[in-house]
Amino acid sequence: MAPYGLKRLALAVPTLLAVSFVTFFLGYLAPGSPIDLLVGQHADPAIRRQLEHEYGLDRPAMVQYADFLWGAVRGDLGHSFANGGRSVTDLIAQQFPTTAFLALLAICTAALLGLPAGVLAALQHNRLPDRAVMTQVLVLVSLPPFVLAPILMLCFSLWLGWLPTSGWEGPAYWVLPTVVLAARPGAVLARQMRSSMLEVLRQDYIRTASAKGLTGTQVILRHALKNALLPVLTVLGNSFGYLLTGSFIVETLFSIPGIGYESVHSILARDYPVIQGVALLVASVFVAVNLLVDLLYVAVDPRVRHEAAR
Amino acid sequence: MSDIAARAMPGTGARLLRHPVAVAAITVLALLLLAAAVGPALSPYSYDTEDRAAILAPPGPRHALGTDNHGQDTLTRLLHGARVSLSVGLVVEAIEVLIGVALGLLAAWKGGRLDLLLMRITDGMFAFPDLLFAILLVGIMRPTTAAGSFLTVFVALALVNWPGMARLVRGQALAVRSKEYVEAARSLGIPDRRIVMRHVLPNIVSPIVVAATVDIAQVILAEATLSFLGIGLQPPYPSWGRMISDGLPYLRSAPQLIIYPALALGTVVISLNFLGDALRDALDPRMRG
Numbered sequence: 001m002a003p004y005g006l007k008r009l010a011l012a013v014p015t016l017l018a019v020s021f022v023t024f025f026l027g028y029l030a031p032g033s034p035i036d037l038l039v040g041q042h043a044d045p046a047i048r049r050q051l052e053h054e055y056g057l058d059r060p061a062m063v064q065y066a067d068f069l070w071g072a073v074r075g076d077l078g079h080s081f082a083n084g085g086r087s088v089t090d091l092i093a094q095q096f097p098t099t100a101f102l103a104l105l106a107i108c109t110a111a112l113l114g115l116p117a118g119v120l121a122a123l124q125h126n127r128l129p130d131r132a133v134m135t136q137v138l139v140l141v142s143l144p145p146f147v148l149a150p151i152l153m154l155c156f157s158l159w160l161g162w163l164p165t166s167g168w169e170g171p172a173y174w175v176l177p178t179v180v181l182a183a184r185p186g187a188v189l190a191r192q193m194r195s196s197m198l199e200v201l202r203q204d205y206i207r208t209a210s211a212k213g214l215t216g217t218q219v220i221l222r223h224a225l226k227n228a229l230l231p232v233l234t235v236l237g238n239s240f241g242y243l244l245t246g247s248f249i250v251e252t253l254f255s256i257p258g259i260g261y262e263s264v265h266s267i268l269a270r271d272y273p274v275i276q277g278v279a280l281l282v283a284s285v286f287v288a289v290n291l292l293v294d295l296l297y298v299a300v301d302p303r304v305r306h307e308a309a310r
Numbered sequence: 311m312s313d314i315a316a317r318a319m320p321g322t323g324a325r326l327l328r329h330p331v332a333v334a335a336i337t338v339l340a341l342l343l344l345a346a347a348v349g350p351a352l353s354p355y356s357y358d359t360e361d362r363a364a365i366l367a368p369p370g371p372r373h374a375l376g377t378d379n380h381g382q383d384t385l386t387r388l389l390h391g392a393r394v395s396l397s398v399g400l401v402v403e404a405i406e407v408l409i410g411v412a413l414g415l416l417a418a419w420k421g422g423r424l425d426l427l428l429m430r431i432t433d434g435m436f437a438f439p440d441l442l443f444a445i446l447l448v449g450i451m452r453p454t455t456a457a458g459s460f461l462t463v464f465v466a467l468a469l470v471n472w473p474g475m476a477r478l479v480r481g482q483a484l485a486v487r488s489k490e491y492v493e494a495a496r497s498l499g500i501p502d503r504r505i506v507m508r509h510v511l512p513n514i515v516s517p518i519v520v521a522a523t524v525d526i527a528q529v530i531l532a533e534a535t536l537s538f539l540g541i542g543l544q545p546p547y548p549s550w551g552r553m554i555s556d557g558l559p560y561l562r563s564a565p566q567l568i569i570y571p572a573l574a575l576g577t578v579v580i581s582l583n584f585l586g587d588a589l590r591d592a593l594d595p596r597m598r599g
Binding site for chain 1: 438451539551554576
């Protein structure tokens with residue numbers, strides 16, 4: 001277990017290096033100088049050179065990259081070109097908790113609705129509940145947050161007046177963003193739960209369990225569900241990628257002061273240090289979550305554990 | 311390709327036509343394609359004609375679906391938006407399939423270092439959320455001209471999407487490679503190229519077609535997302551995603567500004583996803599869950 005964990009952790013390093021390399025050089029090669037943002041395009045060339053020197057932008061690209069990387073390792077992601085030159089780390093530290101909280105709410109909602117729906121569909125295979133769930137899944141997978149959100153806002157905020165349209169001031173404000181963000185992961189989880197449950201129900205040990213006289217509920221809870229949940233873990237890990245990207249859109253839609261909202265502003269304003277910092281953070285979170293899922297897999301499934309030990 | 315497809319899937323058309331959902335989806339998509347092709351020419355307005363006398367007009371005789379805050383005709387813009395969505399979806403998917411099939415087949419057939427390299431690259435791409443990568447690419451390279459923004463969106467989406475297809479093709483090709491009929495063809499001394507084109511490719515067309523159909527929906531959603539965020543297609547050319555974000559401030563006073571593009575986008579994506587599902591059933595009856 002421990003050596004396997006270390007091996008997986010070591011494999012995450014090149015991934016993060018690659019992400020940092022790509023995000024840095026995309027920013028480096030992008031058209032338009034960041035100096036333009038500070039002083040405008042027609043500033044005195046002497047002032048421009050002065051500023052370039054101050055920000056270290058006149059150094060060779062590889063030196064700048066090494067500097068960026070060394071800073072990132074120490075938790076220093078540079079300074080925003082906007083926001084009065086605030087430190088990017090500060091900015092992220094202030095806004096990430098909101099995004100993480102929203103993502104957590106969404107993934108819990110998705111799991112609480114999606115998993116039972118998937119189990120129900122599998123148990124009622126090819127009957128009405130199954131078809132209803134699968135149709136629902138296809139519809140929810142097809143509707144992006146920026147289609148779902150305005151529809152829900154119209155119904156629940158403007159017509160019924162039950163929930164606020166935007167802001168982040170208390171539980172009532174959490175409902176719509178959570179539902180919008182949870183829709184797709186919930187649908188994907190339901191689909192995976194259904195197919196993995198169907199797969200397990202075909203296995204010999206399920207027939208054995210029924211044959212030895214266990215009740216249907218016992219077979220499902222103790223034998224089928226436990227085994228069927230394993231592949232779902234992977235999907236759960238992958239959903240985090242969606243949740244982080246989805247937060248860009250959901251936070252913009254509902255004016256939620258999180259990292260997604262900030263990122264969209266930074267992208268529109270070409271505030272590269274913030275974009276690079278967020279990209280690195282998102283990649284780290286994504287890699288960490290998938291690593292956690294892999295380790296969890298090993299911990300829960302003895303078959304994988306033996307495979308990993310070899 | 312269509313020749314290969316026809317030989318690989320006898321009876322698929324008939325099976326598909328017995329599927330009511332598939333027929334509905336195909337009809338909707340065909341109508342949309344037609345609307346996108348001829349609709350803009352039939353409209354009395356251009357996508358950027360500003361009718362100053364009708365700002366934020368509700369649906370009426372002059373503007374069937376009303377106008378936006380610039381007095382631009384919503385129906386006309388929707389039709390142009392259909393062109394954007396469908397062409398981005400089809401072109402990006404075509405590029406993706408070309409790259410994916412070529413690299414996937416090559417990796418499966420040649421194996422060795424090439425295969426290893428492909429797997430490492432795709433692993434790396436999978437380690438980062440797709441759409442976020444596209445957002446970063448487009449956001450950082452953000453061109454200022456309309457044509458430039460079109461091109462950037464195509465390139466970014468194709469770049470982000472091909473690894474999934476390559477992995478799928480490689481996996482399927484590897485499975486077919488060890489089949490007896492491929493073995494037989496090899497022992498007869500048939501050249502590799504011919505084996506791959508005539509024996510391997512036709513046998514893996516079904517999963518490719520299904521994946522591509524569902525992928526088109528994803529690509530269309532991705533373009534709409536980029537445009538919604540303001541980094542996709544640049545105005546004045548309309549995109550459904552952009553129309554939705556432009557309509558947000560008027561959610562209370564003119565909800566139709568959002569409802570129509572949202573409906574259009576939802577309809578296309580849902581149709582493609584249902585079609586993909588039906589195709590899976592029709593192409594491979596054994597897969598019926």
